[in-house]
Amino acid sequence: MTELSPFRRIRKSCVAYLSVGLKRKLLEVDQDNLRFKAWELHKMPEIDVEDQQIYYEVVGEGPHTVVLIPGFIGTILSDFAQIFPALNKTKFRWICLDPPGYGRSRPKDAVVDLQLYERCGILIAKLMQKLGFEKYSIAGWSQGGAYGVRLAEHYPENVLKLVIWGTFAFGTKRSLFFHERSACLDLWSKDKLDEKLICFDKEYLQQHLQDMAVLVRKTFEEKRGKYLGELPSLTCPTLILHGQKDNLADELQPLAWKSAIPNSRIQYFPQAGHDIHLKHTAEFLKLVEEFLER
Numbered sequence: 001m002t003e004l005s006p007f008r009r010i011r012k013s014c015v016a017y018l019s020v021g022l023k024r025k026l027l028e029v030d031q032d033n034l035r036f037k038a039w040e041l042h043k044m045p046e047i048d049v050e051d052q053q054i055y056y057e058v059v060g061e062g063p064h065t066v067v068l069i070p071g072f073i074g075t076i077l078s079d080f081a082q083i084f085p086a087l088n089k090t091k092f093r094w095i096c097l098d099p100p101g102y103g104r105s106r107p108k109d110a111v112v113d114l115q116l117y118e119r120c121g122i123l124i125a126k127l128m129q130k131l132g133f134e135k136y137s138i139a140g141w142s143q144g145g146a147y148g149v150r151l152a153e154h155y156p157e158n159v160l161k162l163v164i165w166g167t168f169a170f171g172t173k174r175s176l177f178f179h180e181r182s183a184c185l186d187l188w189s190k191d192k193l194d195e196k197l198i199c200f201d202k203e204y205l206q207q208h209l210q211d212m213a214v215l216v217r218k219t220f221e222e223k224r225g226k227y228l229g230e231l232p233s234l235t236c237p238t239l240i241l242h243g244q245k246d247n248l249a250d251e252l253q254p255l256a257w258k259s260a261i262p263n264s265r266i267q268y269f270p271q272a273g274h275d276i277h278l279k280h281t282a283e284f285l286k287l288v289e290e291f292l293e294r
Helices: 006-019 081-086 116-131 143-154 173-182 190-196 202-222 252-260 281-293
Strands: 024-030 035-041 046-049 052-059 064-069 092-097 136-141 159-165 238-243 264-269
Touching (some): 064 116, 081 281, 116 143, 143 159, 159 281, 173 202, 238 281
Parallel strands (some): 064 092, 136 159, 238 264
Antiparallel strands (some): 046 052
16 A cells, blocks of 8 residues: 555545534635645634633543643644544543644744743643643643643643653754754755644744744753753653654653652653654554553
8 A cells, every 4th residue: 555645634634623523614715835725624723822812623522631732743633533533532532732833832932041941831731720620631743842841840730641652851962953954944855844844834834933943942952952952850640652663763862751750650662753643653552641641
């Protein structure tokens, strides 16, 4: 079977949205750039949290609420939509959001500075409070995991359990190289760029990537890569997932998290890379849902 290109996978994700009742109507499409200029969704609205507009979607009606947080320049559509049909919707209520400044959580730009992770973590906690959820678990991928860690640090009374994967405990030369290379859109494949331009304006995407590259270099040079400072000793049970073929987050990252968080354990995926949930969905969800149920 021929593997779908990233752009075709993202288009397939739109079909997955429809299968869980999230009706989507494309209003205007720029066929030359394969970019959706505007879209209308008839399920969940944007909601104002402080001075930031946050777009979110809810999947399932179970008693255990779980916040799904996308990764770097990630959105609901790019990072989680394709696994929505596989989620357990009777035991869990999954709340997924576009992080501040990403996707439909606009028009305010993402602010890129040393307080980024703390600010976004607190904002997500306030979103959950505004939606009326007092207790919930968190599942964060990559950068989303860092937001989740900050949330659990500041709101331990609200967080039941935490799941992170592909999340850096500290920056490395590899992560610096990734961000500086990512800031050069001319180096991106056409499929990858087309996929991101579904949810981002090109000029804004370029600026955000450049700002992130500057921030990562600054933390690497001034803080020895400790972008979160000293890792917090969280109290909630934590599951750390790591793909042993991850070409971004090396094998020291999960070990650092395990050392910092007393009530935590690591689960390795020998054949997985950075995007465990997208390439090994069944195994990923089995482990995560079993952990959340305990």
